[in-house]
Amino acid sequence: MNGPLLAVSGLSKHYRRAGKMVAAADDVAFDIQPGQTLALAGPSGSGKSTIARLVLRLIEPDAGNIRFEDADFLALGGAALRARRARLQMVFQDPLAAFNPRATVARVLDDPLRIHGIAERSERPRRIAALLERVGLPTELAQRAIHEISGGQRQRVAIARAIATKPSLIVLDEAVSALDVSVRGKILELLLDLQREEGIAYLFISHDLGVVRAIAHRVAILDGGRIAESGDARAVIDVPRSAIGKALVAAAPKLPAPARTAS
Amino acid sequence: MSAIRRFLRVPEATAGAFILALLLAMALLAPLLFPGDPQAIAGAPLLPPFHDWSLPLGTDRLGRDVLAELFHGARTSLAVGLAAAAAALLIGAVVGTLAGFAGGLVDEVLMRVTDAFQTVPGFLLALAFVSVVGPSLGVVVAAIALGTWTGPARVARAEVLSIRERDYVAGARVIGMHPLEIAFREILPNALPPVLALSSVIVAAAILTEAALSFLGLGDPNRVTWGGMIAEGRTVLRTAPFLSIVPGIALVLTVLGVYLAGEGVVETTATRRGLS
Amino acid sequence: MNPLLSIRDLTVRYDSRHDKAPALRSASLDVSVGERLAIIGESGSGKSTLALAIAGLLPRPARIQGSIDWFLPLDGKAPLGGRDIGFVFQDPSGSLDPVMSIGKQIGEVIRTHLGLGRRAARARAAELIERVRLPDPRAVLNAYPHQLSGGQRQRVAIAAAIAAGPKLLIADEATSALDTIVQAEIVTLIRQLVAEDGMTLIFISHDIALAAELAQRVAVFRHGELVEVGETADIVTKPRTAYTRSLLDAHLGLDAAPLLDLTPPVPA
Numbered sequence: 001m002n003g004p005l006l007a008v009s010g011l012s013k014h015y016r017r018a019g020k021m022v023a024a025a026d027d028v029a030f031d032i033q034p035g036q037t038l039a040l041a042g043p044s045g046s047g048k049s050t051i052a053r054l055v056l057r058l059i060e061p062d063a064g065n066i067r068f069e070d071a072d073f074l075a076l077g078g079a080a081l082r083a084r085r086a087r088l089q090m091v092f093q094d095p096l097a098a099f100n101p102r103a104t105v106a107r108v109l110d111d112p113l114r115i116h117g118i119a120e121r122s123e124r125p126r127r128i129a130a131l132l133e134r135v136g137l138p139t140e141l142a143q144r145a146i147h148e149i150s151g152g153q154r155q156r157v158a159i160a161r162a163i164a165t166k167p168s169l170i171v172l173d174e175a176v177s178a179l180d181v182s183v184r185g186k187i188l189e190l191l192l193d194l195q196r197e198e199g200i201a202y203l204f205i206s207h208d209l210g211v212v213r214a215i216a217h218r219v220a221i222l223d224g225g226r227i228a229e230s231g232d233a234r235a236v237i238d239v240p241r242s243a244i245g246k247a248l249v250a251a252a253p254k255l256p257a258p259a260r261t262a263s
Numbered sequence: 264m265s266a267i268r269r270f271l272r273v274p275e276a277t278a279g280a281f282i283l284a285l286l287l288a289m290a291l292l293a294p295l296l297f298p299g300d301p302q303a304i305a306g307a308p309l310l311p312p313f314h315d316w317s318l319p320l321g322t323d324r325l326g327r328d329v330l331a332e333l334f335h336g337a338r339t340s341l342a343v344g345l346a347a348a349a350a351a352l353l354i355g356a357v358v359g360t361l362a363g364f365a366g367g368l369v370d371e372v373l374m375r376v377t378d379a380f381q382t383v384p385g386f387l388l389a390l391a392f393v394s395v396v397g398p399s400l401g402v403v404v405a406a407i408a409l410g411t412w413t414g415p416a417r418v419a420r421a422e423v424l425s426i427r428e429r430d431y432v433a434g435a436r437v438i439g440m441h442p443l444e445i446a447f448r449e450i451l452p453n454a455l456p457p458v459l460a461l462s463s464v465i466v467a468a469a470i471l472t473e474a475a476l477s478f479l480g481l482g483d484p485n486r487v488t489w490g491g492m493i494a495e496g497r498t499v500l501r502t503a504p505f506l507s508i509v510p511g512i513a514l515v516l517t518v519l520g521v522y523l524a525g526e527g528v529v530e531t532t533a534t535r536r537g538l539s
Numbered sequence: 540m541n542p543l544l545s546i547r548d549l550t551v552r553y554d555s556r557h558d559k560a561p562a563l564r565s566a567s568l569d570v571s572v573g574e575r576l577a578i579i580g581e582s583g584s585g586k587s588t589l590a591l592a593i594a595g596l597l598p599r600p601a602r603i604q605g606s607i608d609w610f611l612p613l614d615g616k617a618p619l620g621g622r623d624i625g626f627v628f629q630d631p632s633g634s635l636d637p638v639m640s641i642g643k644q645i646g647e648v649i650r651t652h653l654g655l656g657r658r659a660a661r662a663r664a665a666e667l668i669e670r671v672r673l674p675d676p677r678a679v680l681n682a683y684p685h686q687l688s689g690g691q692r693q694r695v696a697i698a699a700a701i702a703a704g705p706k707l708l709i710a711d712e713a714t715s716a717l718d719t720i721v722q723a724e725i726v727t728l729i730r731q732l733v734a735e736d737g738m739t740l741i742f743i744s745h746d747i748a749l750a751a752e753l754a755q756r757v758a759v760f761r762h763g764e765l766v767e768v769g770e771t772a773d774i775v776t777k778p779r780t781a782y783t784r785s786l787l788d789a790h791l792g793l794d795a796a797p798l799l800d801l802t803p804p805v806p807a
Contacts, residue, residue: 043718053433086439097429098430102453111440182786192800208719210792213797214797251720251723253746254748254794255748256752256772
C-alpha cells in the first residue's frame with residue numbers, strides 16, 4: 001500500500017437542532033499513516049465523536065470522501081462493508097455500555113471470530129484464550145459475565161475484541177476517559193505495545209490533552225466541527241496557535257510545581 | 264435461587280403464585296383424578312353440592328360431575344390462555360423489533376398494520392374469526408392472539424428504538440454483524456422485559472376472552488370450558504345458581520392469581536434494578 | 540481555625556453481610572470553617588460515600604457506625620441538606636426536575652429554607668443566576684433543564700445548592716462529566732462563590748491535579764480508608780504514602796514525559 005492508511009477529505013455532517021442546521025463536521029480533512037496515532041481533541045460538541053462515527057460508517061456523511069486501505073470506503077455496502085469492517089475497529093468510552101448486558105467475555109470475543117470466519121468453532125476457545133492473554137487478562141475470565149468484571153478488565157476485553165480481526169486501524173473514542181488513573185496508564189501502555197508489535201494505527205478521540213500528548217504522533221484540534229489546527233502532537237500542544245488550542249491547554253489541570261507550592 | 268426468594272417476599276406474589284400453583288395442579292391432575300370423559304353422565308341431574316361425597320360439587324342439568332368439569336376446564340383455560348398469550352407476545356415482539364430496528368418504510372407499513380388491528384375491538388375480531396373458521400382449540404388460540412398482539416408490538420418497538428441507539432449495538436455493527444442477528448440476538452432479548460411485563464394482563468385477558476367465546480357457544484365443543492359451564496348453568500340460574508357460580512369463582516380466582524403473580528414479577532425485577 | 544465538623548471512626552456499609560468490605564472504614568477527619576478540602580480517590584475509594592454521609596444523604600439500607608459532630612448553632616439538631624449544606628452532584632440532570640423551569644426550581648429551595656414569598660424568591664433566584672454567571676438571567680429563569688448545555692446545567696445546580704446560604708458546599712465529582720474548558724470555568728466559579736460567601740468547601744474528585752489547584756488540604760482515600768491527609772503542597776510535593784505517589788505519577792500533565800517512543804517502528 002502506498003500513501004496513507006486512511007484519507008478523509010471534505011467530510012461534512014449537519015444536524016437539525018431546534019430548527020437550525022448545526023454542523024457536527026464541516027469540511028474535515030485528515031490522513032492517518034499506517035501504524036501511527038492521530039488524536040482528535042476538542043471540547044464537547046466540537047464534533048470529534050461524530051467524525052469517529054462517520055469514519056466507522058455508523059452514521060452517513062452529507063458530503064466528503066473516505067479512503068481506507070486504498071479503497072473508497074463510502075462506496076461499500078451490505079456484505080462487502082461488513083467484511084471490510086474487520087480491518088477498522090472501535091473501542092468505546094464506557095466499556096459497560098459497549099457490550100450486550102447479557103454477554104459473557106467468551107461470547108464477546110467469539111462473535112468477531114465467527115462472523116469473519118477467522119477460526120473454526122472448535123478452534124475458537126483457543127483463539128479466545130490467546131486474545132485474553134494478549135491483552136494481559138487471565139484466560140479463566142472467558143466464562144465470566146461482562147458485568148461481573150472490573151472496568152479496567154472490561155476495557156481490555158474491548159481491546160481484545162477490537163484486535164480479534166487483525167485490524168489496521170482502531171478508533172478509540174474517549175477509550176481511557178472513564179478509567180481510574182492507575183488503570184489508565186496500563187491501558188495506554190497496552191495500546192502502545194499493540195501498535196509497536198502489530199503496526200496498528202489509532203484514531204484517538206479525547207478531550208484530555210495530557211493523554212493526547214503522551215501517546216499521539218499527530219493531533220487535530222477541533223472546534224465547532226472544523227479542524228482549528230493540526231500537526232505534530234507535542235509541537236501543537238506545547239505551543240498552540242489557535243484560540244481553542246490555547247484555551248484547552250490553559251484549562252488542563254496542572255499539578256503545582258514544587259517551587260511554587262513551597263512558598 | 265435468590266430471584267425466587269425475592270419474588271416470594273412480595274406478599275401479592277406469594278398469593279398469586281399459590282393460586283396459579285393450585286390451578287396448575289388441577290390441570291395436571293385432572294386426567295388422574297377424573298379419568299374418562301368429564302362430559303359423561305355421572306349421576307342424577309341437578310344434584311346440589313355437598314350432598315353426595317362421590318360428587319362433591321354436585322351435577323349439572325345433564326347429570327355431569329361439576330368437580331370433574333371444573334378440573335378439566337382448568338386445563339382448557341390454562342392451555343388457551345397461555346398459548347394465546349405466548350403467540351401474541353411472539354408475534355408482537357417480532358413485529359415490534361423489525362419495525363423499530365429497520366425504521367423507514369418497513370416501520371411505517373408494520374405500524375399501520377398494527378393500527379388497523381388496534382382499531383377493531385379484539386373480542387369482535389376473535390368472534391368473527393371463530394365464526395368464519397369454525398371453533399376448535401387452535402382456532403380459538405389464534406383468534407385471541409390476533410386481537411392482542413398489538414400491545415406487545417408497540418411496547419417492543421418503543422424499547423427497540425431506545426436500545427438501537429446504545430453503544431453495544433454500534434459495537435455489533437462495527438464487528439460486522441448481520442442486521443438480522445443484531446435485531447434478534449442483540450436487541451430483542453434486552454427489549455423483552457417490558458414486553459413480558461404485559462404478559463400477565465394478556466394471559467388474563469386471553470382466559471376471559473376464551474370464557475366469553477365458550478359462553479357464546481364458540482368454544483371447542485369437544486372440551487369442557489369454564490365459559491361453557493357458565494353458559495350451561497344460565498338456563499337454570501334460579502333453581503341451581505351454583506352451576507354458574509362455581510366456574511365463575513374459578514375464573515375470577517384464576518385471573519386474580521395471574522394478575523397478582525404478574526405484579527409480583529414486576530415488583531421483584533423493579534427492586535432488583537433499583538438496588539443495582 | 541474553628542472546626543466545622545469532626546468525623547470520628549465513620550464506617551458505612553451498604554451490604555449488611557459482614558463478609559463484604561464496608562464502603563467506608565473507620566474514617567476520621569476534621570473540617571475547619573472556611574477551608575477548601577479536597578477528597579480524592581479512585582472508584583471504590585469511598586469518597587462519595589463520605590460526601591453523602593456528611594450531607595446525610597446516604598440511602599436507607601446503608602448502616603452507619605461512628606460519629607459526625609457539627610459545630611454549628613443548630614441547638615443540637617442535625618444540619619439540614621439544602622439549608623446548611625449545599626450539594627452539587629456529578630450529573631446535574633439527575634438533581635434538576637426536567638419539567639420545572641429553572642426559576643421555579645431555585646425559587647423552591649429559597650422558599651422552603653428562607654421562607655420568602657413567591658415574588659421575593661424569584662428575585663433572589665435571578666440574583667443567583669447572575670452570580671453563577673449564566674448569560675441572560677431572565678431567559679434562564681424561564682428555561683427548562685434540557686434547553687441548557689451540561690456546563691450551564693451544572694451552574695444552575697450550583698445556584699440551587701447555594702440558594703439558602705449554606706455554611707458548607709459539597710461538590711461530588713461536580714466537573715467530571717464536563718470537558719476540560721468547562722471544568723476549569725466551573726472550578727473558578729466554585730472558588731469565587733466559596734470565597735465571597737465564606738463557605739466551607741468539600742471537593743470530591745478523582746483528579747489529583749484538579750483537586751490540588753482548588754483545595755488547601757487534600758485527603759486521599761483508597762478502598763474505603765483514609766490513606767493520608769495534609770496540606771496540598773505537602774501532599775503534592777512530598778507524599779508520605781506510596782499510593783499517593785502512584786496517583787501523582789499516573790497524572791498525565793502537559794509536561795509529562797511522553798509514553799510514545801518516537802523512534803520509527805521496525806517494519807514487521
